């Protein structure tokens with residue numbers, strides 16, 4: 468989510484907030500010298516620069532050429548390995564966290580420990596994924612690519628019953644596993660987890676129609692919703708209107724649903 472917000476330029480920096488909230492000043496609260504843009508907060512502020520120097524990641528040239536994360540990553544993806552890109556994101560996230568800890572909690576801004584922390588953080592995550600620390604029955608969860616000329620949409624949704632809030636995300640990949648689109652939706656008046664998942668699938672279908680994708684696979688763990696969509700009978704569920712709308716789009720997209 469952090470990376471996504473960086474890409475969409477919606478990280479709540481002062482510069483970003485000042486556009487929407489009149490009394491907020493765009494200046495950086497740490498150095499008071501420049502506007503706090505994403506690039507300033509994560510890379511160009513004096514303390515962030517020290518962190519990147521300590522990281523030894525060779526990004527200085529690229530940083531001097533671009534002014535947003537999209538362009539920076541576009542340049543770096545051919546230069547850095549996947550592991551280095553991963554380290555870059557974790558460091559950026561930690562810099563953001565450290566800056567906020569200074570601004571909102573008055574904690575000191577230390578740069579010395581950030582890179583070692585990020586390295587151990589990644590090792591811990593990798594250890595968890597490989598089962599080194601998770602000894603309970605881990606469920607094998609392997610992504611399988613779609614057939615050629617087919618796009619695969621993987622969904623997951625979440626629902627808070629007490630707040631009536633729902634959210635869902637989708638990742639769209641091609642046969643090589645390349646991510647074409649990643650998107651998330653927030654539903655402030657969600658009825659239940661099923662309608663949340665159904666709405667997400669509908670939005671994915673509409674996305675496919677707009678993009679001109681002729682053949683898609685929709686993969687979701689919402690078996691109940693998938694069965695409603697696959698049924699030949701009209702849906703009588705509380706989210707039946709959404710199911711019927713999804714069905715109405717199938718003439719435009721060859722859609723294969725699976726759980």
Ligand SMILES: [Zn+2]
Nearest residue numbers: 495497498512
């Ligand atoms: Zn600053």
